[in-house]
Amino acid sequence: MTTTNGFPEGFYWGGATAANQVEGAWLEDGKGVSTLDMYTGGSLHQKRRITLELDSEERYPTHEAIDFYHHYKEDIKLFAEMGFKMFRLSINWTRIFPNGDEKEPNEAGLEFYDRVFEELQKYGIEPLVTIAHYEFPFHLSKTINGWASREMIDHYVRYSEVLFNRYKDIVKYWIPFNEMNCLTLSQKAYQAGGIIYDESGELINLTKDNAELRFQALHHQFIANALIVKKGREINPDFQFGSMITHLTFYPLTCNPADIILATREMQMKVYYCADVLHRGKYPSYADHFFKEEGITIKKEAGDDLLLKENTVDYCSFSYYMSVCVSADPNQEQTGGNLLGGVKNPYLVESEWKWQIDPIGLRYTLHTLNDRYQVPLMIVENGLGASDERNEDGEIHDDYRIDYFKSHLSEMKQAIKEGVPLIAYTSWACIDSVSLGTGEMKKRYGFIYVDKQDDGTGSMKRIKKKSFDWYKQVIKTNGADI
Numbered sequence: 001m002t003t004t005n006g007f008p009e010g011f012y013w014g015g016a017t018a019a020n021q022v023e024g025a026w027l028e029d030g031k032g033v034s035t036l037d038m039y040t041g042g043s044l045h046q047k048r049r050i051t052l053e054l055d056s057e058e059r060y061p062t063h064e065a066i067d068f069y070h071h072y073k074e075d076i077k078l079f080a081e082m083g084f085k086m087f088r089l090s091i092n093w094t095r096i097f098p099n100g101d102e103k104e105p106n107e108a109g110l111e112f113y114d115r116v117f118e119e120l121q122k123y124g125i126e127p128l129v130t131i132a133h134y135e136f137p138f139h140l141s142k143t144i145n146g147w148a149s150r151e152m153i154d155h156y157v158r159y160s161e162v163l164f165n166r167y168k169d170i171v172k173y174w175i176p177f178n179e180m181n182c183l184t185l186s187q188k189a190y191q192a193g194g195i196i197y198d199e200s201g202e203l204i205n206l207t208k209d210n211a212e213l214r215f216q217a218l219h220h221q222f223i224a225n226a227l228i229v230k231k232g233r234e235i236n237p238d239f240q241f242g243s244m245i246t247h248l249t250f251y252p253l254t255c256n257p258a259d260i261i262l263a264t265r266e267m268q269m270k271v272y273y274c275a276d277v278l279h280r281g282k283y284p285s286y287a288d289h290f291f292k293e294e295g296i297t298i299k300k301e302a303g304d305d306l307l308l309k310e311n312t313v314d315y316c317s318f319s320y321y322m323s324v325c326v327s328a329d330p331n332q333e334q335t336g337g338n339l340l341g342g343v344k345n346p347y348l349v350e351s352e353w354k355w356q357i358d359p360i361g362l363r364y365t366l367h368t369l370n371d372r373y374q375v376p377l378m379i380v381e382n383g384l385g386a387s388d389e390r391n392e393d394g395e396i397h398d399d400y401r402i403d404y405f406k407s408h409l410s411e412m413k414q415a416i417k418e419g420v421p422l423i424a425y426t427s428w429a430c431i432d433s434v435s436l437g438t439g440e441m442k443k444r445y446g447f448i449y450v451d452k453q454d455d456g457t458g459s460m461k462r463i464k465k466k467s468f469d470w471y472k473q474v475i476k477t478n479g480a481d482i
């Protein structure tokens with residue numbers, strides 16, 4: 001790779017969002033209800049919950065979000081001003097197929113994305129498209145329990161084909177599923193499968209668990225992934241498909257071999273499992289053992305194994321926010337984290353939301369993924385959630401965010417120097433948006449502040465934070481000052 005100032009020439013600097021967290025306009029132009037539209041707001045101490053009907057006492061943060069649906073021109077203009085080369089967005093499935101099971105797509109929904117892509121093209125920004133960032137049709141959650149049902153595959157393939165045919169000359173990079181490995185992570189992760197009922201038909205509501213259901217849902221996603229990779233390559237052989245996992249990064253707390261083996265086992269089933277299947281085209285042997293131990297049987301159909309084998313992905317993408325430790329000693333102090341906490345690391349500090357900040361862990365992650373898959377890598381989410389305050393002049397001096405990015409970018413640069421083929425970095429989220437985990441606006445990630453508060457008030461005005469100009473300079477110089 002030819003580099004300038006330590007980063008590859010043509011490096012995809014940019015930012016990322018997800019439809020459910022930014023778009024709002026939840027029922028506009030024929031959009032249907034997404035499963036996440038039925039999740040209430042929450043906080044660090046209060047879990048979000050799903051309701052089958054709207055509860056007038058609750059707030060539903062996705063309904064309005066930051067109204068990207070009506071502000072996309074202004075927002076993309078700001079991304080262009082920062083110099084973005086790539087913008088990661090997701091398509092809201094329910095704009096295209098409101099209930100998920102229609103035969104024909106909703107033209108008005110497609111037209112919205114036509115306009116978004118047109119705007120990106122105007123500024124020469126490459127789109128990176130997530131086909132499903134948890135925006136599953138609620139109708140399919142209610143009627144077939146989302147990805148717990150194999151029937152979901154047909155609906156997803158039909159939806160993807162519409163996107164491929166419509167955007168074959170506009171979009172090259174596709175992420176079929178956001179953070180697939182969430183479904184390996186106990187009861188917290190049902191949002192990733194659109195699964196709302198347990199085996200007895202009771203609402204799951206992030207309190208119960210059924211591991212067999214989760215892993216069966218994942219098998220359906222693996223098959224759906226393989227089918228659309230196959231179909232996509234028929235439509236445009238230049239399409240590039242990526243795995244996308246949340247890289248949680250488990251360290252052994254000590255050099256006690258019992259801690260080391262524990263960390264290895266945690267990494268296998270909670271982090272690598274999905275990417276292993278997608279890149280290697282088969283279930284890893286450690287998974288067979290895990291299923292036997294847990295009494296889990298995955299129902300496969302004839303032809304599934306061959307499909308996986310023949311339709312592996314091209315690049316590996318991941319989100320990276322934090323790391324935790326694991327210990328064979330159950331009495332260690334715990335910390336929080338993205339989806340999952342773990343044992344506290346005495347060498348790291350925590351963010352306000354109790355996520356341990358670990359820039360070197362990013363370099364470690366880049367090396368391990370490169371060693372494992374030997375394909376181009378993309379960091380498609382990385383950033384700091386903080387409760388930014390405006391000063392008396394209305395400005396946001398988010399030096400802590402600049403520090404967070406500086407330290408992570410510096411480790412990226414070092415990793416590239418050490419031989420890692422990193423081709424893209426899309427920070428999360430380039431503009432303030434609804435937090436997935438807590439449903440809060442208060443947990444802000446952006447370079448751009450949005451005047452929208454948790455009680456629903458706010459003018460929706462976009463304000464550049466101090467980090468806006470800092471990132472602009474990074475992109476302009478291809479990271480010269482990092």
Ligand code: BG6
Pocket residue numbers: 018021178179246319338381385428434435436437438443
């Ligand atoms: C990732 C998700 O897990 O973490 C994003 O892909 C999410 O959708 C991000 O927003 C940060 O998590 P949170 O809970 O702070 O929004």
